[in-house]
Amino acid sequence: MNLPNVQFTEEQKQFRQEVRSFLKQHIEDGTFETRCDSWLSGSDPSFSKLVAEQGWIGMTWPKQYGGSERSTIDRYILTEEFLAFGAPVAAHWFADRQTGPLLLRFGTDYQKEFFLPKIVKGECFFAIGLSEPNSGSDLASVATRAEKVEGGWIVNGAKTWSSNAHDAHYMVTLIRTEPLGEKKHEGLSQFIIDLKGEGVTIAPIRYLTGEPHFNDIYLDNVFVPDEMVVGTLGNGWKQGLAELAFERSGPERILSTFPLLNEVIEQLKIKRDLVGLEEATKLVAELWSLRNLSIGVAKVLEEGGEVAVPAALVKSIGTKFEQKIPEIIRLMLDVYPNLHSDNRVERYLAESILHAPGFTIRGGTSEVLYGILAKGVIAQ
Numbered sequence: 001m002n003l004p005n006v007q008f009t010e011e012q013k014q015f016r017q018e019v020r021s022f023l024k025q026h027i028e029d030g031t032f033e034t035r036c037d038s039w040l041s042g043s044d045p046s047f048s049k050l051v052a053e054q055g056w057i058g059m060t061w062p063k064q065y066g067g068s069e070r071s072t073i074d075r076y077i078l079t080e081e082f083l084a085f086g087a088p089v090a091a092h093w094f095a096d097r098q099t100g101p102l103l104l105r106f107g108t109d110y111q112k113e114f115f116l117p118k119i120v121k122g123e124c125f126f127a128i129g130l131s132e133p134n135s136g137s138d139l140a141s142v143a144t145r146a147e148k149v150e151g152g153w154i155v156n157g158a159k160t161w162s163s164n165a166h167d168a169h170y171m172v173t174l175i176r177t178e179p180l181g182e183k184k185h186e187g188l189s190q191f192i193i194d195l196k197g198e199g200v201t202i203a204p205i206r207y208l209t210g211e212p213h214f215n216d217i218y219l220d221n222v223f224v225p226d227e228m229v230v231g232t233l234g235n236g237w238k239q240g241l242a243e244l245a246f247e248r249s250g251p252e253r254i255l256s257t258f259p260l261l262n263e264v265i266e267q268l269k270i271k272r273d274l275v276g277l278e279e280a281t282k283l284v285a286e287l288w289s290l291r292n293l294s295i296g297v298a299k300v301l302e303e304g305g306e307v308a309v310p311a312a313l314v315k316s317i318g319t320k321f322e323q324k325i326p327e328i329i330r331l332m333l334d335v336y337p338n339l340h341s342d343n344r345v346e347r348y349l350a351e352s353i354l355h356a357p358g359f360t361i362r363g364g365t366s367e368v369l370y371g372i373l374a375k376g377v378i379a380q
Helices: 008-026 044-053 072-085 088-107 111-119 236-248 258-271 274-302 308-332 344-358 366-379
Strands: 125-129 147-150 152-157 170-176 188-194 198-205 214-225
Touching: 008 044, 008 072, 008 125, 044 088, 072 258, 072 274, 088 111, 088 125, 088 170, 088 236, 111 147, 111 214, 125 214, 152 188, 152 258, 170 236, 188 236, 236 308, 236 366, 258 274, 308 344, 308 366
Parallel strands: 125 170
Antiparallel strands: 147 152, 152 214, 170 188, 198 214
């Protein structure tokens, strides 16, 4: 892989300071409290509305749909700051990261004009309907089916591990629209399903912390109109793979536990703990390498290049790194993890430990990503 070395411009550095000032002010005002893994567990529609008012949702999208036509690197900077501050961005995260780019590439004019401005304003949130019960990591074993009827489709089936579906308005859903043939990747399509519609049941799957985030979604004779079919019928698998590239390569795959690392380093500095700082420095060096890889992928995305393999690399290595941070810190410091502690290290450590098991599963298990990497090497 030959990824570019990205250097931030002065304007981009100024933008980072603008975002940082915004977040610092809202922490001081008590709008939100820093937490680990905030891009998944920190859902706050009112905060997403504040972000939208800054023009920071859909910021890379065309102006005709409410976007600002800013660069992918600008969005990367914004994302980094949100994650570093542990801001509650989960409500709008998936629509901004995946659904918008998917519709811009494959959606109809109607879908773009109807959904994108609402997403930009922080008024419309999306979930992703990919995995299914009893399918494990075999994403192509789609059992949810759609039957053609006048004016649309009748959908029956179930999806699982759908992030933030309990707060979302719609879900982009992978559905089988043709009988299963020799190649199970074929005959799949993407539909936009109204999560408030008749026949849709959402059942939260709670974290070890007790928080709702993932969901089971049951679809019982759900009617989906023809205008809610995304792209081309039967092309759902390829469209979904393109969508996953946006999901796997971002800094959220390396910064979920960053608030813990950052707070520990600050405490070690105060204590002048040179041994602890030496251990923390090793983590910082690894983080810096992963960050450069992730930024390089963002630049290739901006230029319209193919990123499936490097995105898989970022995700597979990055999520293991995220898991490593709480484990090393747990052994390094004499602290007891406590979700309700006023001590930030104790609280962040508890959040990180309890969320960490899902890091290498969500967005594609490590084993699946290793397969993508191996095929990419063979293809070269």
